[in-house]
Amino acid sequence: MEDNLYEVKTYYAIALDPIHVGAGGARLERVDLPIIREPGTNLPKIPGTSMSGSARAYTAMRTSRYNLKGEDGKTYSCAGRGGEGGENHCGKVDPACPVCVPYGFSKGTYSMQGLAQFFDAQILFFAVASMVGPIWVTSPLALEGLELKSDLQVQDEAFYPLGEQLRNKDKLNFGWIMLDKGNGKGNIEDLPIPEMVKQRAVLVSDKLLSRIVNSNLEVRTSVSIDPNTGTAEEGALFTYEAIPRGTILKFDINYNSGQFFMVGGRKLKAEGCGDVGPAWVKAQVEKGMKLFEVLGIGGMGTRGMGRLRVLNLAKGDC
Ligand SMILES: [Zn+2]
Known part of the structure:
Protein backbone atom coordinates (compact mmCIF):
# COMPACT_ATOMS: atom_id res chain seq x y z
CA MET A 1 0.00 0.00 0.00
CA GLU A 2 1.40 3.32 -1.00
CA ASP A 3 0.25 6.61 0.33
CA ASN A 4 2.25 9.02 -1.82
CA LEU A 5 0.07 10.72 -4.39
CA TYR A 6 2.64 11.46 -7.05
CA GLU A 7 6.31 11.32 -7.90
CA VAL A 8 8.17 13.59 -10.30
CA LYS A 9 11.29 12.08 -11.80
CA THR A 10 13.85 13.96 -13.89
CA TYR A 11 15.35 11.89 -16.69
CA TYR A 12 18.61 12.42 -18.52
CA ALA A 13 19.13 11.05 -22.01
CA ILE A 14 21.77 11.07 -24.73
CA ALA A 15 20.97 11.18 -28.43
CA LEU A 16 22.56 8.14 -30.11
CA ASP A 17 21.45 9.40 -33.53
CA PRO A 18 20.38 12.78 -34.82
CA ILE A 19 16.80 13.36 -33.64
CA HIS A 20 14.16 14.98 -35.79
CA VAL A 21 10.78 15.83 -34.31
CA GLY A 22 9.14 17.88 -36.99
CA ALA A 23 7.31 21.19 -36.53
CA GLY A 24 5.20 20.44 -39.57
CA GLY A 25 6.14 21.52 -43.10
CA ALA A 26 6.87 25.24 -43.07
CA ARG A 27 8.36 26.29 -46.38
CA LEU A 28 9.25 29.74 -45.10
CA GLU A 29 12.04 28.34 -42.94
CA ARG A 30 15.61 27.86 -44.07
CA VAL A 31 14.97 24.13 -44.26
CA ASP A 32 11.96 22.22 -45.58
CA LEU A 33 11.40 20.24 -42.39
CA PRO A 34 12.32 22.29 -39.31
CA ILE A 35 12.23 20.85 -35.80
CA ILE A 36 10.09 22.10 -32.92
CA ARG A 37 11.51 24.95 -30.84
CA GLU A 38 10.76 26.49 -27.48
CA PRO A 39 9.30 29.93 -28.31
CA GLY A 40 11.01 31.78 -25.42
CA THR A 41 14.54 30.52 -25.97
CA ASN A 42 14.37 29.42 -29.61
CA LEU A 43 16.06 26.16 -28.55
CA PRO A 44 14.91 22.91 -30.16
CA LYS A 45 12.97 20.55 -27.92
CA ILE A 46 11.18 17.24 -28.04
CA PRO A 47 7.52 17.56 -27.07
CA GLY A 48 6.29 15.37 -24.25
CA THR A 49 3.53 14.07 -26.52
CA SER A 50 5.98 12.52 -28.97
CA MET A 51 7.83 10.79 -26.17
CA SER A 52 4.66 9.47 -24.54
CA GLY A 53 3.40 8.24 -27.92
CA SER A 54 6.58 6.24 -28.51
CA ALA A 55 6.77 5.05 -24.89
CA ARG A 56 3.18 3.84 -25.09
CA ALA A 57 3.88 1.74 -28.17
CA TYR A 58 7.00 0.24 -26.60
CA THR A 59 5.37 -0.53 -23.24
CA ALA A 60 2.65 -2.30 -25.24
CA MET A 61 5.31 -4.33 -27.05
CA ARG A 62 7.07 -5.33 -23.87
CA THR A 63 3.91 -6.26 -21.99
CA SER A 64 2.26 -8.07 -24.93
CA ARG A 65 -0.64 -5.64 -25.26
CA TYR A 66 -0.77 -5.93 -29.04
CA ASN A 67 -3.50 -7.97 -30.69
CA LEU A 68 -5.11 -9.25 -27.55
CA LYS A 69 -8.16 -11.46 -27.64
CA GLY A 70 -10.81 -9.91 -25.37
CA GLU A 71 -13.53 -11.83 -23.48
CA ASP A 72 -15.96 -10.69 -26.14
CA GLY A 73 -13.88 -12.37 -28.86
CA LYS A 74 -12.75 -9.03 -30.35
CA THR A 75 -9.10 -8.14 -30.91
CA TYR A 76 -7.58 -5.24 -28.96
CA SER A 77 -4.38 -3.26 -29.15
CA CYS A 78 -3.49 -0.92 -26.33
CA ALA A 79 -0.81 0.90 -28.36
CA GLY A 80 -1.73 3.91 -30.47
CA ARG A 81 -4.85 6.04 -30.31
CA GLY A 82 -7.18 3.10 -30.01
CA GLY A 83 -9.14 3.63 -33.20
CA GLU A 84 -11.81 6.30 -33.71
CA GLY A 85 -13.66 6.13 -30.40
CA GLY A 86 -10.93 4.32 -28.51
CA GLU A 87 -12.69 1.02 -29.16
CA ASN A 88 -9.39 -0.80 -29.65
CA HIS A 89 -7.97 -0.06 -26.20
CA CYS A 90 -8.70 -2.78 -23.65
CA GLY A 91 -9.43 -0.23 -20.87
CA LYS A 92 -8.89 -2.81 -18.09
CA VAL A 93 -8.55 -1.45 -14.56
CA ASP A 94 -8.60 -4.64 -12.47
CA PRO A 95 -5.99 -5.88 -13.05
CA ALA A 96 -4.80 -2.55 -14.43
CA CYS A 97 -3.59 -2.66 -18.03
CA PRO A 98 0.12 -1.66 -18.03
CA VAL A 99 -0.54 0.50 -21.11
CA CYS A 100 -4.07 1.92 -20.79
CA VAL A 101 -3.72 3.02 -17.16
CA PRO A 102 -0.31 4.78 -17.37
CA TYR A 103 -1.00 6.37 -20.79
CA GLY A 104 -4.78 6.78 -20.70
CA PHE A 105 -7.61 5.35 -22.75
CA SER A 106 -11.05 6.04 -24.02
CA LYS A 107 -13.73 3.38 -24.20
CA GLY A 108 -16.75 5.31 -25.41
CA THR A 109 -18.78 5.07 -22.19
CA TYR A 110 -15.80 5.67 -19.91
CA SER A 111 -12.28 6.95 -20.27
CA MET A 112 -9.36 8.00 -18.16
CA GLN A 113 -6.41 10.32 -18.49
CA GLY A 114 -3.05 8.60 -18.21
CA LEU A 115 -1.39 8.56 -14.81
CA ALA A 116 1.98 9.39 -16.39
CA GLN A 117 2.34 13.01 -17.45
CA PHE A 118 5.25 13.71 -19.81
CA PHE A 119 6.89 17.13 -20.01
CA ASP A 120 8.94 18.39 -22.97
CA ALA A 121 12.57 17.32 -23.25
CA GLN A 122 14.97 20.28 -23.22
CA ILE A 123 18.58 20.48 -24.32
CA LEU A 124 20.88 20.26 -21.30
CA GLU A 218 22.41 19.05 -38.33
CA VAL A 219 20.91 19.91 -41.65
CA ARG A 220 20.62 17.00 -44.00
CA THR A 221 19.42 16.69 -47.52
CA SER A 222 17.33 13.77 -48.56
CA VAL A 223 15.22 12.72 -51.48
CA SER A 224 11.64 11.45 -51.62
CA ILE A 225 11.19 8.09 -53.26
CA ASP A 226 8.18 7.51 -55.49
CA PRO A 227 6.51 4.40 -54.01
CA ASN A 228 5.29 3.31 -57.46
CA THR A 229 8.59 3.30 -59.25
CA GLY A 230 11.09 3.06 -56.38
CA THR A 231 13.07 5.92 -57.87
CA ALA A 232 13.60 9.50 -56.78
CA GLU A 233 10.63 11.76 -57.41
CA GLU A 234 11.24 14.72 -59.66
CA GLY A 235 12.13 17.84 -57.62
CA ALA A 236 11.74 15.90 -54.39
CA LEU A 237 15.01 16.90 -52.80
CA PHE A 238 14.33 18.22 -49.31
CA THR A 239 16.35 19.39 -46.31
CA TYR A 240 15.61 18.69 -42.68
CA GLU A 241 17.01 19.68 -39.32
CA ALA A 242 17.93 17.45 -36.42
CA ILE A 243 19.35 17.66 -32.90
CA PRO A 244 22.85 16.20 -33.30
CA ARG A 245 24.10 12.91 -31.92
CA GLY A 246 25.70 13.18 -28.46
CA THR A 247 23.34 15.91 -27.22
CA ILE A 248 22.17 15.45 -23.61
CA LEU A 249 18.50 16.12 -22.97
CA LYS A 250 16.50 16.25 -19.78
CA PHE A 251 12.80 15.83 -19.16
CA ASP A 252 10.41 15.30 -16.28
CA ILE A 253 7.62 12.79 -15.92
CA ASN A 254 5.01 13.16 -13.22
CA TYR A 255 3.72 9.78 -12.05
CA ASN A 256 0.33 10.03 -10.38
CA SER A 257 -1.25 7.58 -8.04
CA GLY A 258 -4.43 5.90 -9.14
CA GLN A 259 -5.38 4.70 -5.69
CA PHE A 260 -8.42 6.97 -5.38
CA PHE A 261 -9.59 6.56 -8.95
CA MET A 262 -12.85 4.87 -9.81
CA VAL A 263 -13.11 4.04 -13.49
CA GLY A 264 -16.37 2.63 -14.78
CA GLY A 265 -17.29 2.01 -11.12
CA ARG A 266 -14.14 0.03 -10.37
CA LYS A 267 -10.97 0.68 -8.41
CA LEU A 268 -7.58 0.34 -10.11
CA LYS A 269 -5.68 -2.75 -9.02
CA ALA A 270 -2.17 -3.65 -10.12
CA GLU A 271 -1.62 -7.34 -10.57
CA GLY A 272 0.50 -8.61 -7.67
CA CYS A 273 1.26 -5.07 -6.46
CA GLY A 274 -1.86 -3.91 -4.59
CA ASP A 275 -3.19 -0.46 -5.41
CA VAL A 276 -1.91 1.38 -8.44
CA GLY A 277 0.68 3.86 -7.11
CA PRO A 278 3.34 6.08 -8.67
CA ALA A 279 5.97 3.34 -8.47
CA TRP A 280 3.84 0.91 -10.49
CA VAL A 281 3.07 3.56 -13.13
CA LYS A 282 6.77 4.43 -13.36
CA ALA A 283 7.78 0.79 -13.77
CA GLN A 284 5.41 0.35 -16.76
CA VAL A 285 6.57 3.55 -18.45
CA GLU A 286 10.25 2.77 -17.94
CA LYS A 287 9.76 -0.63 -19.59
CA GLY A 288 8.73 1.29 -22.69
CA MET A 289 11.43 3.95 -22.48
CA LYS A 290 14.09 1.25 -22.40
CA LEU A 291 13.30 0.73 -26.10
CA PHE A 292 13.98 4.37 -27.04
CA GLU A 293 17.61 3.38 -27.51
CA VAL A 294 16.74 0.54 -29.88
CA LEU A 295 13.73 1.77 -31.85
CA GLY A 296 14.04 5.53 -31.50
CA ILE A 297 11.58 8.38 -31.17
CA GLY A 298 10.39 11.11 -33.51
CA GLY A 299 10.40 10.99 -37.26
CA MET A 300 12.85 9.77 -39.88
CA GLY A 301 13.33 6.45 -38.08
CA THR A 302 13.88 4.77 -41.42
CA ARG A 303 16.72 7.18 -42.17
CA GLY A 304 18.82 6.05 -39.23
CA MET A 305 17.64 8.69 -36.78
CA GLY A 306 15.97 9.04 -33.43
CA ARG A 307 17.65 6.61 -31.01
CA LEU A 308 17.81 8.06 -27.49
CA ARG A 309 19.37 6.35 -24.47
CA VAL A 310 17.71 7.25 -21.18
CA LEU A 311 20.55 7.29 -18.65
CA ASN A 312 18.80 6.86 -15.32
CA LEU A 313 16.11 4.22 -15.70
CA ALA A 314 15.43 2.30 -12.51
CA LYS A 315 15.56 -1.46 -12.20
CA GLY A 316 12.65 -3.44 -10.86
CA ASP A 317 8.87 -3.66 -11.08
CA CYS A 318 5.75 -2.54 -9.18
ZN1 LIG B 1 -5.04 -1.86 -22.36
Missing part, protein backbone atom coordinates in the same frame (compact mmCIF):
# COMPACT_ATOMS: atom_id res chain seq x y z
CA PHE A 125 24.26 19.87 -23.01
CA PHE A 126 24.56 20.46 -26.74
CA ALA A 127 27.31 18.55 -28.55
CA VAL A 128 29.35 20.69 -30.91
CA ALA A 129 32.58 20.23 -32.83
CA SER A 130 35.58 22.32 -31.83
CA MET A 131 39.29 22.37 -32.59
CA VAL A 132 39.87 20.13 -29.56
CA GLY A 133 37.19 17.59 -30.55
CA PRO A 134 33.60 17.39 -29.36
CA ILE A 135 32.57 19.66 -26.49
CA TRP A 136 29.24 19.98 -24.67
CA VAL A 137 27.74 23.42 -24.22
CA THR A 138 25.20 24.48 -21.63
CA SER A 139 23.89 27.68 -20.03
CA PRO A 140 22.51 28.80 -16.65
CA LEU A 141 18.93 28.59 -17.94
CA ALA A 142 19.44 25.11 -19.39
CA LEU A 143 20.69 23.89 -16.01
CA GLU A 144 18.02 25.72 -14.02
CA GLY A 145 15.91 23.63 -11.72
CA LEU A 146 18.57 20.95 -11.25
CA GLU A 147 19.92 20.49 -7.77
CA LEU A 148 23.45 21.67 -8.27
CA LYS A 149 25.84 22.42 -5.44
CA SER A 150 26.98 25.74 -6.84
CA ASP A 151 25.26 28.62 -8.56
CA LEU A 152 26.15 29.27 -12.15
CA GLN A 153 27.74 32.36 -13.55
CA VAL A 154 29.37 33.21 -16.82
CA GLN A 155 30.51 36.41 -18.53
CA ASP A 156 28.68 37.50 -21.67
CA GLU A 157 30.33 36.66 -24.99
CA ALA A 158 32.80 34.31 -23.29
CA PHE A 159 32.94 30.70 -22.16
CA TYR A 160 33.69 29.18 -18.80
CA PRO A 161 35.01 25.58 -18.77
CA LEU A 162 33.10 23.36 -16.35
CA GLY A 163 35.13 20.28 -17.20
CA GLU A 164 38.70 19.44 -16.19
CA GLN A 165 39.84 18.73 -19.73
CA LEU A 166 39.18 22.26 -20.94
CA ARG A 167 40.50 24.21 -17.93
CA ASN A 168 43.67 25.36 -19.65
CA LYS A 169 42.02 26.53 -22.90
CA ASP A 170 41.97 30.29 -23.37
CA LYS A 171 40.12 30.16 -26.68
CA LEU A 172 37.64 27.70 -28.08
CA ASN A 173 35.58 27.53 -31.24
CA PHE A 174 31.98 26.36 -31.26
CA GLY A 175 31.55 25.47 -34.88
CA TRP A 176 32.49 28.79 -36.51
CA ILE A 177 31.90 30.92 -33.38
CA MET A 178 35.19 31.68 -31.58
CA LEU A 179 35.15 32.68 -27.92
CA ASP A 180 37.63 33.66 -25.21
CA LYS A 181 37.61 32.21 -21.75
CA GLY A 182 35.94 34.48 -19.21
CA ASN A 183 35.19 34.42 -15.52
CA GLY A 184 32.53 32.10 -14.28
CA LYS A 185 31.42 29.59 -11.74
CA GLY A 186 29.63 26.25 -11.79
CA ASN A 187 29.78 22.63 -10.68
CA ILE A 188 27.98 19.78 -12.44
CA GLU A 189 29.65 16.91 -10.56
CA ASP A 190 26.41 15.36 -9.31
CA LEU A 191 24.55 15.00 -12.60
CA PRO A 192 23.98 11.39 -13.78
CA ILE A 193 25.52 11.99 -17.21
CA PRO A 194 28.55 10.36 -18.88
CA GLU A 195 31.93 11.31 -17.41
CA MET A 196 33.21 12.37 -20.83
CA VAL A 197 30.45 14.98 -21.11
CA LYS A 198 31.28 16.40 -17.67
CA GLN A 199 34.98 16.55 -18.50
CA ARG A 200 34.32 18.46 -21.70
CA ALA A 201 31.45 20.70 -20.60
CA VAL A 202 31.42 24.43 -21.19
CA LEU A 203 29.14 27.12 -19.76
CA VAL A 204 28.02 30.07 -21.91
CA SER A 205 25.31 32.71 -21.48
CA ASP A 206 21.71 31.82 -22.40
CA LYS A 207 21.80 34.09 -25.43
CA LEU A 208 25.01 32.52 -26.73
CA LEU A 209 23.69 28.99 -26.21
CA SER A 210 20.75 29.69 -28.51
CA ARG A 211 23.12 31.09 -31.14
CA ILE A 212 25.56 28.17 -30.88
CA VAL A 213 22.78 25.57 -31.02
CA ASN A 214 20.95 27.12 -33.94
CA SER A 215 24.09 27.49 -36.02
CA ASN A 216 25.25 23.92 -35.34
CA LEU A 217 22.11 21.84 -35.84
